[in-house]
Amino acid sequence: MAFDYDLFVIGGGSGGVRAARVAAAEGAKVGLAEESRMGGTCVIRGCVPKKLMVFASSYREVFGDAQSYGWELTTGEFDWPKFRGKLEAELTRLENVYQSLLNGSGVTWYGERAVLEDAHTVRLADGQSFTAKHILVATGGRPFVPKDIPSSAHIITSNEIFHLDALPKSILIVGGGYIACEFAGILNGLGVEVTQFYRGAQVLRGFDDEARGLVATQMVERGVKLHTGTNIVEIEEREGGVWVKATDGSHRVYDKVMFATGRVPNSNGLGLEELGIKLGRNGAVEVDAYSQTAVPSVCAIGDVTDRVNLTPVAIREGMAFVETVFKNNPTAPDHDLIPSAVFTQPELGTVGLSEEEAREQEPVDIYCSSFKAMQQGFAGREDRVLMKLVVSQASGKVLGCHIVAPQAGEMIQLAGIAVKMGATKEDFDRTVAVHPTMAEELVTMKAPVRST
Numbered sequence: 001m002a003f004d005y006d007l008f009v010i011g012g013g014s015g016g017v018r019a020a021r022v023a024a025a026e027g028a029k030v031g032l033a034e035e036s037r038m039g040g041t042c043v044i045r046g047c048v049p050k051k052l053m054v055f056a057s058s059y060r061e062v063f064g065d066a067q068s069y070g071w072e073l074t075t076g077e078f079d080w081p082k083f084r085g086k087l088e089a090e091l092t093r094l095e096n097v098y099q100s101l102l103n104g105s106g107v108t109w110y111g112e113r114a115v116l117e118d119a120h121t122v123r124l125a126d127g128q129s130f131t132a133k134h135i136l137v138a139t140g141g142r143p144f145v146p147k148d149i150p151s152s153a154h155i156i157t158s159n160e161i162f163h164l165d166a167l168p169k170s171i172l173i174v175g176g177g178y179i180a181c182e183f184a185g186i187l188n189g190l191g192v193e194v195t196q197f198y199r200g201a202q203v204l205r206g207f208d209d210e211a212r213g214l215v216a217t218q219m220v221e222r223g224v225k226l227h228t229g230t231n232i233v234e235i236e237e238r239e240g241g242v243w244v245k246a247t248d249g250s251h252r253v254y255d256k257v258m259f260a261t262g263r264v265p266n267s268n269g270l271g272l273e274e275l276g277i278k279l280g281r282n283g284a285v286e287v288d289a290y291s292q293t294a295v296p297s298v299c300a301i302g303d304v305t306d307r308v309n310l311t312p313v314a315i316r317e318g319m320a321f322v323e324t325v326f327k328n329n330p331t332a333p334d335h336d337l338i339p340s341a342v343f344t345q346p347e348l349g350t351v352g353l354s355e356e357e358a359r360e361q362e363p364v365d366i367y368c369s370s371f372k373a374m375q376q377g378f379a380g381r382e383d384r385v386l387m388k389l390v391v392s393q394a395s396g397k398v399l400g401c402h403i404v405a406p407q408a409g410e411m412i413q414l415a416g417i418a419v420k421m422g423a424t425k426e427d428f429d430r431t432v433a434v435h436p437t438m439a440e441e442l443v444t445m446k447a448p449v450r451s452t
């Protein structure tokens with residue numbers, strides 16, 4: 001049977017665009033549909049604008065530190081509309097880059113929502129239908145807001161935060177994950193009064209306890225009013241803002257409330273279940289190790305599968321899909337030892353097992369160093385840096401590396417190579433220190449602080 005396309009990709013985010021381009025480079029005839037802006041969550045309403053806001057917010061401390069270093073400065077106010085205009089222009093530039101990359105690769109793309117009609121047919125919102133030998137679902141995810149939360153212009157998610165007309169004077173952020181903690185730091189740095197409610201005992205659940213404890217302490221020291229063990233019991237629009245009553249009995253009006261209570265896969269209404277494709281927890285598309293669904297012609301990658309919800313992972317999954325389907329080289333994406341960073345202030349970089357996970361698995365030695373970094377210490381700040389290695393007693397292998405420090409994201413990318421290669425503590429020790437740096441501590445920690 002002749003198909004209109006060899007591959008039709010639904011979703012123009014990082015994973016979908018990469019898969020489409022690489023398949024086209026293999027000679028496949030590829031179509032792609034994106035209902036919103038090309039680039040997806042990462043480029044348009046996630047990693048990229050978030051990181052630019054991290055940069056914008058970090059200047060407050062830089063100005064303060066510069067004065068401690070002898071600079072005479074007069075600093076003005078942060079101009080949100082000016083920044084937002086530049087941000088929007090940058091996102092439009094990147095959107096155009098993504099479109100050009102698709103055009104240059106020979107991918108035909110449609111600015112329309114697409115749904116599956118059958119195992120080999122997609123239908124666009126404008127009524128066009130196309131057949132394809134393979135269909136790749138790469139529709140990503142969207143913010144989840146707990147049910148019973150009223151709809152209000154003052155109640156927002158990370159989708160809306162980049163488009164506000166003005167920065168609020170006060171905001172309540174609900175949640176203790178990546179997005180909640182990153183935006184608590186960003187908005188605090190931009191001068192917003194930030195309150196954060198987290199229902200558990202400590203934010204950043206799943207990360208190394210010592211590392212997340214230090215991040216939380218420094219968020220509070222920087223001015224975030226963090227309330228752990230706290231959630232909302234009543235919420236309503238009031239006095240031009242949002243009135244919130246908390247589980248601890250306190251109540252007040254905030255200009256805005258931001259829910260950063262997780263994300264869910266965008267699998268609704270795509271016609272997947274009608275085809276016999278199973279949706280798991282939260283609507284995640286169930287796939288095998290090769291990203292194939294129960295319908296062999298339909299594969300899925302990225303956040304819609306809710307495996308490891310990170311842009312570079314979606315890209316890897318897209319490339320592995322092309323290897324498998326178009327290069328006759330069955331390749332399962334590797335989800336082991338993925339380094340990642342949380343762009344809190346200070347940043348948290350991590351790869352491998354936390355101390356808590358590792359000691360469940362085997363006896364480990366913990367090497368840990370916490371100190372004031374030279375640059376911030378000289379400026380009179382109390383911030384501490386954490387460098388931590390979790391080492392197998394049996395093999396000497398570094399099972400986990402956790403860094404809390406300015407630029408921890410940059411450091412963990414490189415430490416991640418060593419950990420992925422299976423480096424031992426001895427390999428770290430054989431590496432000469434780069435002096436004076438923060439990261440040199442990773443190769444100079446002599447004795448374990450504890451063995452468990």
Ligand code: NDP
Binds near residue numbers: 174175182308309343
């Ligand atoms: P997370 O799953 O990381 O965090 C969700 C938070 O909301 C948790 O603290 C959770 O609490 C809390 N929560 C969930 N439901 C409720 C509820 N009903 N009431 C109160 N609190 C609730 O999600 P995020 O949205 O922060 O991020 C989504 C994903 O996006 C991340 O897991 C990550 O994969 C990715 N991401 C990565 C980034 C990076 O690499 N720097 C940046 C941003 C996102 P509890 O812990 O108790 O479950």
